[in-house]
Amino acid sequence: MRQVMLTLTNPAGLHARPAAELVKAAARFKSRIVLEGNGKKADAKSIILVLGLGLRQNDSITIRADGEDEEAAVQMLAELVKQRFHE
Amino acid sequence: MNELKTIRAVGAVAGIARGYLHFLRRDLQKELESYRQQDPPLELQRFYYARGVAAARTDRLVEKLREGHQEGQAAILETRGLILSDPGLGSLVSEKIQASGLSAPAAVLQSCEEMAGPILELEDAYLRERALDIQNAGIQIAEILLGIQETELKTPAILFGEEIDPSLIIGLSQETAGLIIGSASMTSHAVILARSRGTPTLVGITDLREQIPDNTPVILDGGEGLLIANPDERTIQSYQAKMEEQQREEQEYRRLASVPARTKDGFRVTLAANIGYPEELEQAQRYGYEGVGLYRTEFLFLGKGSFPTEEEQFQAYRRVIERCENRRCIIRTMDIGGDKQLPCLEIPPERNPFLGWRAIRISLKRTDLFQTQIRAILRAGVYGKAAIMLPMISGLEELRQAKRLISQAVHSLEQDDIPFAEDMEVGMMIETPAAAVLAGQFAEECDFFSIGTNDLTQYTLAVDRGNPLISQLYSYFHPAVLRLIRHVVEQAHSRGKWVGMCGEMAGDPAAARLLCSWGIDELSMSLPRIPLVKQAVLACETDRRWADAVLSLSDAKQAEAYLKAQTE
DSSP: OEEEEEEOOSTTOSOHHHHHHHHHHHTTOSSEEEEEETTEEEETTOHHHHHHTOOOTTOEEEEEEESTTHHHHHHHHHHHHHTGGGO | OOOOEEEEOEEEEOOEEEEEEEEOOOOHHHHHHTOOOOOHHHHHHHHHHHHHHHHHHHHHHHHHHHHTTOHHHHHHHHHHHHHHTOHHHHHHHHHHHHTSOOOHHHHHHHHHHHHHHHHHTOSOHHHHHHHHHHHHHHHHHHHHHTTTTOSOOOSSEEEEESSOOHHHHHTOOTTEEEEEETTOOTTSHHHHHHHHHTOOEEEOOOOHHHHSOTTOEEEEETTTTEEEESOOHHHHHHHHHHHHHHHHHHHHHHHHTTSOOBOTTOOBOEEEEEESSGGGGGGGGGGTOOEEEEEETHHHHTTOSSOOOHHHHHHHHHHHHHHTTTSEEEEEOOOOBTTBOOTTSOOOOOSOGGGSSOTHHHHHHSHHHHHHHHHHHHHHGGGSEEEEEEOSOOSHHHHHHHHHHHHHHHHHHHHHTOOOOTTOEEEEEEOSHHHHHTHHHHHHHSSEEEEOHHHHHHHHHTOOTTOTTTGGGOOTTSHHHHHHHHHHHHHHHHTTOEEEEOSGGGGOHHHHHHHHHTTOOEEEEOGGGHHHHHHHHHHOOOOHHHHHHGGGSSSHHHHHHHHHHHHO
16 A cells, blocks of 8 residues: 655645546556545545545645555656646 | 427527527426336446446537637536546445435436535535536436437527526537526526626526427527527528628627727727626636626625625635636625625615615625625735725725725734735725715725716616616716716826726727727726627727717717717
8 A cells, every 4th residue: 555645735726627637547547546635535536525525725635545556546646736737 | 380489588698599499407306206117237227328328428528629629618527527437426326226226317316416415515615516516417317317318419409497507507518509597587697607608598488398399490589589489481581691690790709809909099998897707707718808897796695695704705706816817807895785685684674775775885884794805805816916896985984994994804814824915906986976076085095996887877867777767867978977987087097096997888889989088997898798899999099079079968868879970
């Protein structure tokens, strides 16, 4: 299992568009990927659950992946967060 | 069966659309009752099939939108696609079908409802609205299961719904030529969005489903408020010319969008938009808007049981400001009272609501509400270029008091260590004769004016335009109103302040030359008016003497005739 903790810096937080980017990216990996933030957990491949986290700017977020491609998954999603979802 | 039929309605957005009628979302509950449920494995298969159909349709639409460079709408629909194929939704539906023995459509509807639940409880107002997207996705799948949407949309489509969800209007493709929103009012959210998109729209027909079948060819005439079912050759031909004219205009407007509004002799005026909802700006680029001259914040307050929190307001203002990019966005503080009542604010019965407790007068008494709003605006200002505008000022002390409250809000934000926009412009509306007459004194103490001609006209002429017995007396071309306008522009300019106008007069091409001749800096109007006014600006030459001569005319009719004769 691999995990990383980050802070959401993009102004919109996890609004529909950044959430969609994240979910699309997560779907490319085989690992089970969980996002944690705001005291809640969500399957990173489910847009509905990710939106339900209600994460906003400056909230911290933990990305946890478990599976054969966990390393790449965590790296790629963390990069997406750091690059503010290409907003 | 296929006979010509003309149905009267109320025109909400002018324009002509020809296409096939498509009924939205029937009563799902009724359809569910007659659904023939099979064994769980088969129901599950049906669910996967229907979900696949919905996702494929959505993907196709996204592609089409991308080809047409409608990135904003494509992104909205793409989210819908992700919701449809959401694995969490899939497993919940399958559990409901297999463990609880529900039918596929019932399971989908229930699952979407349940999954939207936690989102409805979020603090973030924008995210809360996404709950609707999830419910709508459920309805989309259920409709396919129930056979309501067996056929592909025949296009161009004219959509009918008793009510139409605003999010659906934002996501409409080019193939939707017109809308019929059965029970909407002219000022409903849906109608305002349709207007800002320029989609011909009718309201006020509720029994259409009983009158004509789905897929009937129709012509919708938004100007006349008519729906013509099964039009014959003659009718089609008579509308053909109008539609061609409309298309030519549309092309011309697109061309105009990138042309700066400059008179022949080089006077440059800013053409801005009046809006009530952030989403209206989705289509604003194609009209070539140069800013928001009036963002009416009261829509945030209407139809709610409680006042929106600072956070909710902040999110809404931020969305508008961000969408404006580097254009100026003027946010008017709440203009309630008069004809706009709030369920969450008790205004005692008044004999004369327009002369009563309204707008800034409420803000200065309920300073808690005002502070919340000002803090939200100042915070949102970080994301672009915003300005604050105060409505209904009639005395200098009101302006001073409001500015003191704004300073207090600044201090409180500093103390809380919350980022906000410093040095935001603070301006006021000129809509009472008192403010117009004393414009010179007001100009010393604020950054800009915006002339609200609707109220200024009604107060100056003492005419209630809603009263049919006297509404013919209401005209912003009345020389008394015109004198006040010129005075306001002069007084502001002599003190180095800029002046805009955001009443209906600003969107009237017949007034453009006059206002440019007097040197108005900005005209702000509903989005579809911008190209019309721009045409008038481009075609005219300013002439101060010609403009001043209108003031010696004796009444509004003469003045209007004078201006129109010289403009054409």
